[in-house]
Amino acid sequence: MSEFRVGLPSDKRWMEYKYSLAWVVQACSRCSNCKHLHGWRIKSHRFSTICPSLDYYLFDSHSSQGRMDIGLALISGKLKMTQKLAESLYQCTLCGACDVMCKTQNDMEPLKVIRELREICVDLGFGLPQHKAFIESMKNYGNPFGKPNEKRFAWMPKEVEPLPKADVVYFVGCTTAYLRPEIARASVKVLNSAGVKFAVLGSEEYCCGKPAYKQGYTEVAKEMIERNIRIINEMGAKVLVTSCPGCYTSFNEFADDYSDVKKEFEVLHLSHFVDSLIDEGKLKFTKSVNLKVTYHDPCELGRLSKKWTPGTEVLGDPRNYEIPRKILKSIPGLELVEMERIKEYSYCCGSDVGWAFPDFLMRTSRHRLEEARATGAEAIVSWCPTCINNFKHAARGRIRVYDVAEIIEKAL
Numbered sequence: 001m002s003e004f005r006v007g008l009p010s011d012k013r014w015m016e017y018k019y020s021l022a023w024v025v026q027a028c029s030r031c032s033n034c035k036h037l038h039g040w041r042i043k044s045h046r047f048s049t050i051c052p053s054l055d056y057y058l059f060d061s062h063s064s065q066g067r068m069d070i071g072l073a074l075i076s077g078k079l080k081m082t083q084k085l086a087e088s089l090y091q092c093t094l095c096g097a098c099d100v101m102c103k104t105q106n107d108m109e110p111l112k113v114i115r116e117l118r119e120i121c122v123d124l125g126f127g128l129p130q131h132k133a134f135i136e137s138m139k140n141y142g143n144p145f146g147k148p149n150e151k152r153f154a155w156m157p158k159e160v161e162p163l164p165k166a167d168v169v170y171f172v173g174c175t176t177a178y179l180r181p182e183i184a185r186a187s188v189k190v191l192n193s194a195g196v197k198f199a200v201l202g203s204e205e206y207c208c209g210k211p212a213y214k215q216g217y218t219e220v221a222k223e224m225i226e227r228n229i230r231i232i233n234e235m236g237a238k239v240l241v242t243s244c245p246g247c248y249t250s251f252n253e254f255a256d257d258y259s260d261v262k263k264e265f266e267v268l269h270l271s272h273f274v275d276s277l278i279d280e281g282k283l284k285f286t287k288s289v290n291l292k293v294t295y296h297d298p299c300e301l302g303r304l305s306k307k308w309t310p311g312t313e314v315l316g317d318p319r320n321y322e323i324p325r326k327i328l329k330s331i332p333g334l335e336l337v338e339m340e341r342i343k344e345y346s347y348c349c350g351s352d353v354g355w356a357f358p359d360f361l362m363r364t365s366r367h368r369l370e371e372a373r374a375t376g377a378e379a380i381v382s383w384c385p386t387c388i389n390n391f392k393h394a395a396r397g398r399i400r401v402y403d404v405a406e407i408i409e410k411a412l
Helices: 021-027 052-057 064-075 083-090 097-102 110-123 129-141 174-179 181-193 210-214 218-235 245-258 270-279 319-329 358-374 385-395 404-411
Strands: 004-006 015-017 168-171 239-242 266-269 291-295 334-337 379-382 400-403
Touching: 021 064, 021 110, 052 358, 064 083, 064 097, 064 110, 083 110, 097 110, 110 210, 129 210, 129 218, 168 181, 168 218, 174 181, 174 385, 181 270, 181 400, 181 404, 210 218, 210 245, 218 245, 239 245, 239 270, 245 266, 266 270, 270 319, 270 404, 291 319, 291 404, 319 334, 319 404, 358 385, 379 385, 379 404, 385 400, 400 404
Parallel strands: 168 239, 239 266, 291 334, 291 379, 379 400
Antiparallel strands: 004 015
């Protein structure tokens, strides 16, 4: 158990501690708060749960509480790692919803425990074959999809011409580039419409490392992010803008904690950058978008977007909840309606769990879309290529799916 300090009661919290897996799995009170929304937040029985893993598998081992029990049993020697046990630890989206619910009454970090247990799986040789395959692809191709890296920017519109070097660099990310190029096209068209001079990394852009980090391959993720940081530093960029919340948190939280190469640039999600362009009068909406939409808060842009400190009331950067809604409300003709679970209480889209468990991913995406349709919205919008990709596969024409950049492009 790591050392921890117990202090006198103050106006914040009475206990401070230094995180360790051992501390959290022993300190967990098994209150089951991680399994549902807090009672004050529940608006209906239908949308009262918060953990996609528990919702799908229905065993306590697949809740955060159950995984704390597994962690405690492993470190105390009462349980040995097996392939089946490793699978259960990977049957989780790492969305952080359990972390939010835990922190409504505890200062603990169960999400860190679950990810660290995956590191143990990898170290002991129990990593999943599906993950090993995309890790090799990242090493060989610079992306998890096995696509040629020279094709990463094949989607670039002819009317948009990035510069070799500029103060602003657009980092497209793997999912946007290869799976959802329409988001990439819309994003650069928005920048172009505002007169932003920007550069791209071209074939030198590699994966940000987030897929590897989430599955326990921390050293691979570290190599990826450091490579990208070096190249961007050499370009002399002042601002890095990305469409992908996973890339955004990789360049911020992950890089700050793990990278030995320090950033010489600021990292912004496209939502931040667009908001500043609107405020400066460089981006104006001239067309009406007659559409009733509901906004889905991506986990990485929401509750996972900012490092938590004990005593913090809201998980994630509060700006990341308000800016997308502010922009959507400013678009002529657009009507925004809210789902029951929003902001830090948003229900996950399924994330990248589909690498190994596609049925689990599909069920999770469909459940979120049910909540979206229950609002009466014609479309669900988000600002994350992974969310959009999952929703488009699950929607089956029952509801339209857009990235916010696509909506903005329609309004220009």
